[in-house]
Amino acid sequence: MADCLFCKMVSGEITPDTVHEDDDILAFKDINPQAPLHVLIIPKAHIATVNELSDANAATVGRLFLAAKRIAADNGLAGPGYRLVMNCNADAGQTVFHIHLHLLGGRPMTWPPG
Ligand code: AMP
Ligand code: ZN
Numbered sequence: 001m002a003d004c005l006f007c008k009m010v011s012g013e014i015t016p017d018t019v020h021e022d023d024d025i026l027a028f029k030d031i032n033p034q035a036p037l038h039v040l041i042i043p044k045a046h047i048a049t050v051n052e053l054s055d056a057n058a059a060t061v062g063r064l065f066l067a068a069k070r071i072a073a074d075n076g077l078a079g080p081g082y083r084l085v086m087n088c089n090a091d092a093g094q095t096v097f098h099i100h101l102h103l104l105g106g107r108p109m110t111w112p113p114g
Contacts, residue, residue: 001046006098010044024060025067027103036106037075037082041067048097050088064101077105085113 001007008014009026016028019039030038043060047053053061065084072082082105087094 001098004046004098005096006040006042006100007046010042019071020067022063022067025063027067027071030102035083035104035109037072037077037103039068039071039103041071041101041103042098047099049094050086050099053099068101068103071103072105075105081105083109 005014006026009016009028016026018026018028020027020041024044025041026044027039027041030040041064043057043064045057045060047057068082068084069078072078082103085102085104086099087102
C-alpha cells in the first residue's frame with residue numbers, strides 16, 4: 001500500500017529501529033514507547049485491521065506471537081511478564097491501519113487498560 005506508513009518500513013522507504021526481520025515479519029521499536037520495551041511486530045503483507053484477517057493469514061498471525069515471545073525472552077521479560085495488544089479500529093485507538101502487535105514490558109501494568 002503506497003500510503004501506508006508500515007508498508008514504507010517494509011519496503012525500506014522509512015528505516016525503523018529494527019529488532020527482528022524475517023521473510024514474513026518485521027519488528028521494530030515504537031517511536032513513542034509506553035513502556036521500557038515497546039516493540040511493534042507486523043506482517044510484511046499489508047492487512048489493514050484484524051477485521052480483514054482470513055484463514056489464509058493464520059500462519060502469519062501465529063508468527064507475530066512467536067516473534068513476540070522470542071523478543072520478550074531476549075529482553076529478559078519471559079519471567080517478569082509482558083503485554084501483547086492489537087488494537088482494532090477507533091474504539092480501541094488504532095491509528096496505523098496495517099496490523100501490528102504491540103509488545104510492552106519492563107514495568108508493572110494495570111488492568112483494565114484505559
Ligand atoms: P496503534 O495506535 O495501535 O495503531 O499503534 C500505532 C503505533 O505506531 C503507536 O504506538 C505509535 O507510537 C507507533 N508509530 C507511529 N509512527 C511510528 C514510526 N514512524 N516508527 C515507529 N512507531 C511508530
Ligand atoms: Zn501497510
